[in-house]
Amino acid sequence: xxxxxxxxxxxxxxxxxNNQESVLKRxxxxxxxxxxxxxxxxxxxxxxxxxxxxxxIIVLYNKVKxxxxxxxxxxxxxxxxxxxxxWLKRLSQMNRYGGDIRDFEQHLPVEEDVDxxxxxxxQFEKMEGALQLxxxxxxTIIEDFYINNRSMQEICEKFGYTNxxxxxxxxYKCLQRLKKLFFQQK
Amino acid sequence: MSNYQLxxxxxxxxxxxMSSEERAHFEQLRKDNADIDSKIAEHLHFTGxxxxxxxxxxxxxxxxxxxxxxxxxxxxxEMTVHPSWIVQMWRNHHSKISVAAxxxxxxxxxxxxxxxxxxxxxxxxxxxxxxxxxxxxxAAKRLDSKTNDLARxxxxxxxxxxxxxxxxxxxxxxxxxxxxxxxxxxxxxxDSLYVQNAAGESFHAIKVYADPTYDVAILKIDDExxxxxxxxxxxxxxxxxxxxxxxxxxxxSEGDAPVMDKGYVSSTDGFKGDSVRMRVSIPVNxxxxxxxxxxxxxxxxxxxxxxxxxxxxxxYAIKTGYFYKAIQNVPQDSLSGKxxxxxxxxxxxxxxxQQIKKMQNYVFMVKVY
Numbered sequence: 001x002x003x004x005x006x007x008x009x010x011x012x013x014x015x016x017x018n019n020q021e022s023v024l025k026r027x028x029x030x031x032x033x034x035x036x037x038x039x040x041x042x043x044x045x046x047x048x049x050x051x052x053x054x055x056x057i058i059v060l061y062n063k064v065k066x067x068x069x070x071x072x073x074x075x076x077x078x079x080x081x082x083x084x085x086x087w088l089k090r091l092s093q094m095n096r097y098g099g100d101i102r103d104f105e106q107h108l109p110v111e112e113d114v115d116x117x118x119x120x121x122x123q124f125e126k127m128e129g130a131l132q133l134x135x136x137x138x139x140t141i142i143e144d145f146y147i148n149n150r151s152m153q154e155i156c157e158k159f160g161y162t163n164x165x166x167x168x169x170x171x172y173k174c175l176q177r178l179k180k181l182f183f184q185q186k
Numbered sequence: 187m188s189n190y191q192l193x194x195x196x197x198x199x200x201x202x203x204m205s206s207e208e209r210a211h212f213e214q215l216r217k218d219n220a221d222i223d224s225k226i227a228e229h230l231h232f233t234g235x236x237x238x239x240x241x242x243x244x245x246x247x248x249x250x251x252x253x254x255x256x257x258x259x260x261x262x263x264e265m266t267v268h269p270s271w272i273v274q275m276w277r278n279h280h281s282k283i284s285v286a287a288x289x290x291x292x293x294x295x296x297x298x299x300x301x302x303x304x305x306x307x308x309x310x311x312x313x314x315x316x317x318x319x320x321x322x323x324x325a326a327k328r329l330d331s332k333t334n335d336l337a338r339x340x341x342x343x344x345x346x347x348x349x350x351x352x353x354x355x356x357x358x359x360x361x362x363x364x365x366x367x368x369x370x371x372x373x374x375x376x377d378s379l380y381v382q383n384a385a386g387e388s389f390h391a392i393k394v395y396a397d398p399t400y401d402v403a404i405l406k407i408d409d410e411x412x413x414x415x416x417x418x419x420x421x422x423x424x425x426x427x428x429x430x431x432x433x434x435x436x437x438x439s440e441g442d443a444p445v446m447d448k449g450y451v452s453s454t455d456g457f458k459g460d461s462v463r464m465r466v467s468i469p470v471n472x473x474x475x476x477x478x479x480x481x482x483x484x485x486x487x488x489x490x491x492x493x494x495x496x497x498x499x500x501x502y503a504i505k506t507g508y509f510y511k512a513i514q515n516v517p518q519d520s521l522s523g524k525x526x527x528x529x530x531x532x533x534x535x536x537x538x539x540q541q542i543k544k545m546q547n548y549v550f551m552v553k554v555y
Binding site for chain 2: 021024025028029032033036040046049050054057058061065120123124127128142146147148168169172175176179182
């Protein structure tokens with residue numbers, strides 16, 4: 001499929017629900033220039049544009065996966081609005097927001113989506129932090145079992161446990177520690 | 187059942203690894219024990235979070251891979267709105283420009299301050315009392331032609347009737363026709379000089395000596411119709427004058443008749459400590475320059491020379507001593523008659539009215555053309 005043609009909005013939603021990477025790619029390529037324009041002309045850099053855009057795509061992705069997305073407006077407008085909102089937030093965090101933003105597109109109020117996203121973001125960072133603190137071999141065991149969906153048998157072989165029970169005990173202890181670390185974090 | 191075994195069981199239950207018998211047993215357990223039910227929920231929630239984490243990482247990897255294919259730099263070039271060069275310059279250098287402007291303003295202010303721009307404006311300065319009549323020249327020219335006709339009719343007497351460019355006052359220092367006035371009254375740019383007495387008679391005069399430093403000029407009447415003056419009624423006081431001494435002056439500040447003003451010596455020094463002059467509290471006007479300053483005994487103690495612009499009644503007079511010096515400096519060969527200052531004072535006992543009556547014939551209007 002041609003990458004340069006923007007996918008239709010329903011194509012994108014179906015594509016995300018069915019995990020079609022080609023659709024994701026076309027979506028990404030289609031709207032990145034719009035967001036780049038917004039960020040660069042409002043005192044941001046290319047890297048800021050990349051971060052903001054990817055966050056917006058994640059917002060869209062989660063919303064579609066969560067089954068909450070109703071196609072009440074154009075996807076393009078939704079993405080632009082989320083990026084705009086995220087960028088305003090970041091500008092005010094950096095104390096660089098002068099109360100004025102140059103707009104290039106129409107936009108919608110998307111506060112709820114952005115707030116939901118920042119909650120998820122916090123969870124994500126907490127998980128990341130907890131995994132960092134967990135240390136080896138626990139981190140790899142947990143990642144392999146829960147994240148990469150490896151079987152206990154594979155894990156046993158990888159770490160050289162003599163029997164699956166030892167590995168299970170180890171995995172249990174690791175999970176308990178991870179929970180503890182995760183909930184301890186603020 | 188230990189926590190470990192429970193977790194194990196929950197995982198197997200959720201993954202559907204239990205046999206149907208085991209499963210039924212576990213579900214019964216779950217129903218009976220709310221604690222186990224909440225443990226299952228908690229486990230689900232936490233593994234859900236782990237799942238989200240995994241999904242997010244995967245998605246980010248994918249997005250980064252896609253992003254890698256974009257030529258961002260080219261897009262940036264295309265996207266950037268290029269403002270005009272002056273706006274761009276301001277954006278890039280506004281801090282430097284601001285600093286430069288502040289420095290410039292500061293420098294200007296410092297210069298203005300150090301050169302006394304702020305102080306001079308509001309401070310009084312010395313104003314010479316030469317009466318400038320340049321402004322009425324046009325009207326005067328019209329008058330001029332008429333009076334010239336008149337003068338031709340009268341014919342017999344040589345009389346200067348046209349108005350002068352400047353006028354001041356002067357007074358006789360000897361009976362032979364020497365007249366002293368201020369240097370600034372005549373200046374050095376003039377065509378001719380005339381003096382006019384209280385009776386309205388005009389005589390041609392020449393400059394004999396001028397001393398810009400002390401602001402003194404000596405004229406000599408050089409006119410055939412001039413027959414000399416009677417002996418001077420006043421003398422010159424060389425001693426320092428006293429503070430508070432009553433003085434008066436005669437001067438042609440208005441019209442053709444001499445005007446008398448009186449006052450007192452208010453300081454033995456002049457403007458800003460000028461020792462050549464003394465300060466006199468006397469109302470004088472332009473035209474008074476060069477007039478005699480006379481004390482109550484009829485002795486001349488100075489020459490009125492100027493006033494301070496902002497203090498009412500603060501005038502200045504050149505001390506007699508300095509104009510003595512000027513007279514001594516007059517080269518002898520430029521004198522056509524004897525120049526000797528009178529020593530006799532015949533005014534001493536008289537009333538002021540009598541003093542003025544005798545004096546006014548010796549006080550002249552100096553007209554400069």
